[in-house]
Amino acid sequence: MFKITYKDKHTNARVGLLxxxxxxxxxxxxxxxxTQAAVKALSNEEVKYCGxxxxxxxxxxxxxxxxxxxxKNAGGLHRFMSWDGPILTDSGGFQIFSLATLMKxxxxxxxxxSHVDGSNHFLTPEDVxxxxxxxxxxxxxxxxxxxxxxxxxxxAEQSLKLTNDWARRSKREFDLSCSCRPGLNLAYxxxxxxxxxxxxxxxxxxxxxxxxxxxLVNIGFDGYAIGGLSVGEPKDLMxxxxxxxxxxxxxxxxxxxxxxxMPHDFFNAIEMGVDMFDCVVPTRNARNGAAYTSEGRIxxxxxxxxxxxxxxxxxxxxxxxxxxxRSYIRHLFNTEEILGLRLTxxxxxxxxxxxxxxxxxxxxxxxxxxxxxEFKDKVF
Amino acid sequence: MFKITYKDKHTNARVGLLxxxxxxxxxxxxxxxxTQAAVKALSNEEVKYCGxxxxxxxxxxxxxxxxxxxxKNAGGLHRFMSWDGPILTDSGGFQIFSLATLMKxxxxxxxxxSHVDGSNHFLTPEDVxxxxxxxxxxxxxxxxxxxxxxxxxxxAEQSLKLTNDWARRSKREFDLSCSCRPGLNLAYxxxxxxxxxxxxxxxxxxxxxxxxxxxLVNIGFDGYAIGGLSVGEPKDLMxxxxxxxxxxxxxxxxxxxxxxxMPHDFFNAIEMGVDMFDCVVPTRNARNGAAYTSEGRIxxxxxxxxxxxxxxxxxxxxxxxxxxxRSYIRHLFNTEEILGLRLTxxxxxxxxxxxxxxxxxxxxxxxxxxxxxEFKDKVF
Numbered sequence: 001m002f003k004i005t006y007k008d009k010h011t012n013a014r015v016g017l018l019x020x021x022x023x024x025x026x027x028x029x030x031x032x033x034x035t036q037a038a039v040k041a042l043s044n045e046e047v048k049y050c051g052x053x054x055x056x057x058x059x060x061x062x063x064x065x066x067x068x069x070x071x072k073n074a075g076g077l078h079r080f081m082s083w084d085g086p087i088l089t090d091s092g093g094f095q096i097f098s099l100a101t102l103m104k105x106x107x108x109x110x111x112x113x114s115h116v117d118g119s120n121h122f123l124t125p126e127d128v129x130x131x132x133x134x135x136x137x138x139x140x141x142x143x144x145x146x147x148x149x150x151x152x153x154x155x156a157e158q159s160l161k162l163t164n165d166w167a168r169r170s171k172r173e174f175d176l177s178c179s180c181r182p183g184l185n186l187a188y189x190x191x192x193x194x195x196x197x198x199x200x201x202x203x204x205x206x207x208x209x210x211x212x213x214x215x216l217v218n219i220g221f222d223g224y225a226i227g228g229l230s231v232g233e234p235k236d237l238m239x240x241x242x243x244x245x246x247x248x249x250x251x252x253x254x255x256x257x258x259x260x261x262m263p264h265d266f267f268n269a270i271e272m273g274v275d276m277f278d279c280v281v282p283t284r285n286a287r288n289g290a291a292y293t294s295e296g297r298i299x300x301x302x303x304x305x306x307x308x309x310x311x312x313x314x315x316x317x318x319x320x321x322x323x324x325x326r327s328y329i330r331h332l333f334n335t336e337e338i339l340g341l342r343l344t345x346x347x348x349x350x351x352x353x354x355x356x357x358x359x360x361x362x363x364x365x366x367x368x369x370x371x372x373x374e375f376k377d378k379v380f
Numbered sequence: 381m382f383k384i385t386y387k388d389k390h391t392n393a394r395v396g397l398l399x400x401x402x403x404x405x406x407x408x409x410x411x412x413x414x415t416q417a418a419v420k421a422l423s424n425e426e427v428k429y430c431g432x433x434x435x436x437x438x439x440x441x442x443x444x445x446x447x448x449x450x451x452k453n454a455g456g457l458h459r460f461m462s463w464d465g466p467i468l469t470d471s472g473g474f475q476i477f478s479l480a481t482l483m484k485x486x487x488x489x490x491x492x493x494s495h496v497d498g499s500n501h502f503l504t505p506e507d508v509x510x511x512x513x514x515x516x517x518x519x520x521x522x523x524x525x526x527x528x529x530x531x532x533x534x535x536a537e538q539s540l541k542l543t544n545d546w547a548r549r550s551k552r553e554f555d556l557s558c559s560c561r562p563g564l565n566l567a568y569x570x571x572x573x574x575x576x577x578x579x580x581x582x583x584x585x586x587x588x589x590x591x592x593x594x595x596l597v598n599i600g601f602d603g604y605a606i607g608g609l610s611v612g613e614p615k616d617l618m619x620x621x622x623x624x625x626x627x628x629x630x631x632x633x634x635x636x637x638x639x640x641x642m643p644h645d646f647f648n649a650i651e652m653g654v655d656m657f658d659c660v661v662p663t664r665n666a667r668n669g670a671a672y673t674s675e676g677r678i679x680x681x682x683x684x685x686x687x688x689x690x691x692x693x694x695x696x697x698x699x700x701x702x703x704x705x706r707s708y709i710r711h712l713f714n715t716e717e718i719l720g721l722r723l724t725x726x727x728x729x730x731x732x733x734x735x736x737x738x739x740x741x742x743x744x745x746x747x748x749x750x751x752x753x754e755f756k757d758k759v760f
Contacts, residue, residue, distance in 0.1 A: 037711065041718040044703070066686065066711040073687040074707055082703045306446065307453040323424070323462045327454060331417065331446040338421040338718065 001195065001222060002254050006364045012246075012273035015363050018223075018254050020086040020138035021192040022078065025053045027254060027275035028363075030261065030356045031088060032349050033283065036061050037081040040283045041338075041345040044083045049319070050350040051357060054085060054138070056278050059131050060092025060100070063123075064114050068134050076136030088139035088278075091128050093199075094227070094259075097146040105145060107162065125166040126173040129196070133177055133185040137194055141225060142170035144199045149232040156203035164215045167198050171219050195222035197256060200245040203228060204237055213248035223254040226274075230259045239268060246272045263292065263355060263380045267372040270359060277356075282348035287341045289333045292351040296378040298326075300344065305330045312343075318350040381575065381602060382634050388748045392626075392653035395743050398603075398634050400466040400518035401572040402458065405433045407634060407655035408743075410641065410736045411468060412729050413663065416441050417461040420663045421718075421725040424463045429699070430730040431737060434465060434518070436658050439511050440472025440480070443503075444494050448514050456516030468519035468658075471508050473579075474607070474639075477526040485525060487542065505546040506553040509576070513557055513565040517574055521605060522550035524579045529612040536583035544595045547578050551599050575602035577636060580625040583608060584617055593628035603634040606654075610639045619648060626652045643672065643735060643760045647752040650739060657736075662728035667721045669713045672731045676758040678706075680724065685710045692723075698730040 006015035016027045032039045032047055035058040039047050047055060057077055062068075066080075074080035077087055096102070096112050103111035109124035123131075125143040132140040144163045147156060174196045177185070185194055198216035202208030216224060226245040229238050242257060249255055254275045257265075261279020269277070282292065289300045293313030298305070300312070311321035312329065320329075320343045332340030362371040386395035396407045412419045412427055415438040419427050427435060437457055442448075446460075454460035457467055476482070476492050483491035489504035503511075505523040512520040524543045527536060554576045557565070565574055578596035582588030596604060606625040609618050622637060629635055634655045637645075641659020649657070662672060669680045673693030678685070680692070691701035692709065700709075700723045712720030742751040 036715045036717055037708070038715075038717045038719045041722075043719060043722065045699070061715075065715055066707070070686055070707060070711065074689060074705065080705075080708055080711075082708070306450055309454060319425070325454065325460075327446070327450060328417070328460055328462070331450065331460075335416045335418075335441075335445050337416055337418045338721070339418045339423060342421075342423065342718070342722070 002252065004252070008363050008368045009366060010369055011271040013270045013359075013363050013368050014273060014275070015360050016254065016275060018195075018275075019192070020054070021194060022084065022086040022138050023053070025086060026360060028266070028270050028356055028359060029053055029276055030266070030352045031056050031276060031278045032353070033278050033280050034081070034083075034087075036065065037077060039349065040280075041287065041342050042283075042349065044081065046346050047083075047349065048085070050346070051353045052085075052349065055083060055087055057081075057087050057089045057135065057137070058092055058095060059089050059128060059135065059137075060095040062089075062135060063092065063131055064116050068131065072134055076134075078136055086138040087136075088276075089132050089135055089137040089141065090258075091132070091141040091143045091199075093141075093144040094146045096123070105162070107165070110143075110145075125170045129170050129173040129177065133194070136185055139195045139197060139223070140174070141197050142167045142199055142221075144201055144227060146231075147201070147203050147228055149204065151203045153203075153205055153208075156205055156208055160202055160208055160212055163199070163201050164212065164219075167216055167221075168219055171196065171198075171221065197221055197223040197225050197254075199225045199227040199258070200249070201228045202241075202245070204233055204241055206241070206244040209241055209244040210248050213245055217248070217250060221253070223256060223276075224249045225256040225258050227258045229257065242269060242274070243272050246274060261352070263352075263375060263378070266355065266359060267375060270363075270368075271372070282352045283345050286344035286348040289340070289344060291329075291344050292348050292380065294378075297380045300326060300330050300340075301333050302330075312347050313351065316347065316351065318347055320344075320347040320350070382632065384632070386744045388743050389746060390749055391651040393650045393739075393743050393748050394653060394655070395740050396634065396655055398655075399572070400434070401574060402464065402466040402518050403433070405466060406740060408646070408650050408736055408739060409433055409656055410646070410732045411436050411656060411658045412733070413658055413660050414461070414463075414467075416445065417457065419729065420660075421667065421722050422663075422729065424461065426726050427463075427729065428465070430726070431733045432465075432729065435463060435467055437461075437467050437469045437515065437517070438472055438475060439469050439508060439515065439517075440475040442469075442515060443472065443511055444496050448511065452514055456514075458516055466518040467516075468656075469512050469515055469517040469521065470638075471512070471521040471523045471579075473521075473524040474526045476503070485542070487545070490523075490525075505550045509550050509553040509557065513574070516565055519575045519577060519603070520554070521577050522547045522579055524581055524607055526611075527581070527583050527608055529584065531583045533583075533585055533588075536581075536585055536588055540582055540588055540592055543579070543581050544592065544599075547596055547601075548599055551576065551578075551601065577601055577603040577605050579605040579607040579638070580629070581608045582621075582625070584613055584621055586621070586624040589621055589624040590628050593625055597628065597630060601633070603636060603656075604629045605636040605638050607638045609637065622649060622654070623652050626654060641732070643732075643755060643758070646736065646739060647755060650743075650748075651752070662732045663725050666724035666728040669720070669724060671709075671724050672728050672760065674758075677760045680706060680710050680720075681713050682710075692727050693731065696727065696731065698727055700724075700727040700730070
């Protein structure tokens with residue numbers, strides 16, 4: 001299901017092909033975030049135009065709204081949202097532990113109140129696998145407990161025990177449903193099964209990261225995510241933990257660092273051997289008027305752009321940069337025209353997806369370090 | 381500049397070709413409103429996709445933001461906003477008298493405070509023509525005084541005197557600038573001059589409407605707008621005044637009813653011989669979740685659409701109706717995803733522009749009354 005096609009000679013960077021029921025993804029790749037079945041401010045045609053090979057959905061959000069009956073009624077998430085490429089669904093662990101009002105974490109599962117309407121819910125790791133089957137997810141994530149930073153070691157250790165127990169149960173449920181209830185997941189209609197990823201936790205403790213990774217590898221997943229990072233810890237510590245997770249993961253499986261996604265992070269993480277990324281930064285910052293360019297980040301409301309007839313990024317060939325000037329986009333932000341944030345969102349996702357494409361190209365041509373150097377002094 | 385190509389045998393409906401510096405428009409036509417140099421929530425590519433032949437800009441708004449220096453710096457409004465088709469600019473009279481804090485209406489012009497930052501401004505009818513030249517407008521509107529409904533007759537009479545005096549001065553300024561300062565208007569670069577439209581006022585008094593129209597015709601404009609309607613008066617009175625304006629206007633010039641634009645209005649006004657329309661209804665209502673369909677208006681948040689897999693309008697072939705269901709769009713509105721209002725906006729503008737296209741087709745084929753009957757019982 002995952003085949004490495006190029007390896008960088010000087011680093012752990014690699015290019016790979018990951019097969020999913022809805023198509024093959026070339027890695028390393030950035031996955032635009034479509035939490036509520038839409039990449040914020042963009043249409044699916046635009047996301048496709050940007051070159052995105054895969055998008056994210058969020059099980060917690062979709063389970064609450066529109067609810068599983070609405071999505072099942074449409075024939076799964078792909079048809080519901082009109083996206084025919086691969087979809088990775090986050091389990092919603094992170095959202096249950098950050099957005100919802102947490103009621104109780106038990107061995108069996110987690111009790112919480114919806115952040116939308118305060119309704120009570122109880123979900124087990126098995127439930128979350130089933131929900132992702134019902135969504136028709138191509139790549140599913142196990143339910144995990146997400147810790148805040150900082151976290152005392154004994155608490156992190158205890159939590160890891162629970163998370164890995166949940167991972168084991170998720171895998172069991174997944175295997176069971178794959179063999180016994182193939183009709184459950186719409187992705188099966190093509191004769192290919194979905195993928196299930198485990199999530200490395202362990203807070204900021206190298207030995208716990210190691211333990212987490214090794215136990216997950218023992219269970220055996222289609223891929224491994226590194227979770228619990230970019231939650232407030234210093235950048236150095238984030239990279240240290242990322243490295244202390246990746247090095248215990250098998251080379252022949254895809255690695256996904258969750259929620260990490262500033263342009264420099266890509267280079268640093270890919271250098272360690274990470275293959276997949278997601279982050280709300282390009283779309284969230286776009287809505288606040290920040291555009292990513294090959295010269296760095298620009299804040300479009302800045303007065304100095306009022307008569308600047310250049311595109312957002314001079315080296316960009318996206319439709320926004322072809323048709324619209326900084327002067328015009330600044331005006332749209334100043335007058336609160338929705339088109340303003342649409343244009344920066346489209347440009348930023350294009351920039352992100354195409355940065356990863358450039359990185360893949362550089363790895364194939366043995367120029368990865370060179371490209372990394374090129375971006376070194378840029379401020380994002 | 382205006383050529384009638386088809387006339388309905390049973391009504392005053394007609395199809396015509398109106399030549400402007402940026403292209404020929406086939407009338408009757410609906411003109412999407414791009415007040416602040418953007419049709420709300422849509423990109424120019426989408427407006428073009430909808431089939432719109434011409435869009436509106438607003439002199440008052442653009443004069444305040446981004447300001448004339450920014451637009452002149454871009455080489456005019458067309459280049460600033462990246463729209464290469466015709467643009468009609470409203471003079472801003474309506475906005476000065478509704479949005480701004482009115483300071484004083486004098487014989488020379490109007491003193492007002494910006495609704496954006498409270499700054500003081502004084503504009504004469506001559507200034508407003510000059511501003512529209514600087515924007516590079518294809519079709520300019522004269523500055524007029526806009527009355528509220530109801531308005532006492534003596535006040536309406538007095539106002540009409542001022543408005544027609546302003547119209548006379550606008551025409552003089554326009555003729556002067558066209559002959560002496562051809563470089564002023566970017567539309568001239570193609571060797572074609574812009575058009576100037578007068579605006580019939582007279583509140584709800586038939587004799588004043590007649591007087592207004594006749595005086596404007598005496599001055600001689602490229603086209604005639606009917607203003608001061610749809611400002612709170614009963615629908616019957618609106619139609620009565622529309623009729624009492626149109627019948628005094630020359631047949632060989634285009635007629636534009638300002639701000640009128642519910643689907644039934646098109647049929648009724650076109651029947652009287654009106655050629656051009658603008659209205660914020662399709663985009664404003666779209667942002668509130670109302671979609672126009674050939675079966676009438678639907679409110680997409682309604683619970684009955686939660687599992688409705690049909691497109692917004694079953695007989696519509698727009699990209700929204702091809703790709704997305706009511707169920708999905710309802711979810712987008714419920715979760716406040718920007719894509720929701722984008723999709724209804726795109727669909728509604730497509731619906732409006734294509735309704736006018738159908739009407740033109742019907743007039744050409746002698747089926748205008750038939751098509752009007754088809755829409756008779758639909759609720760919009």
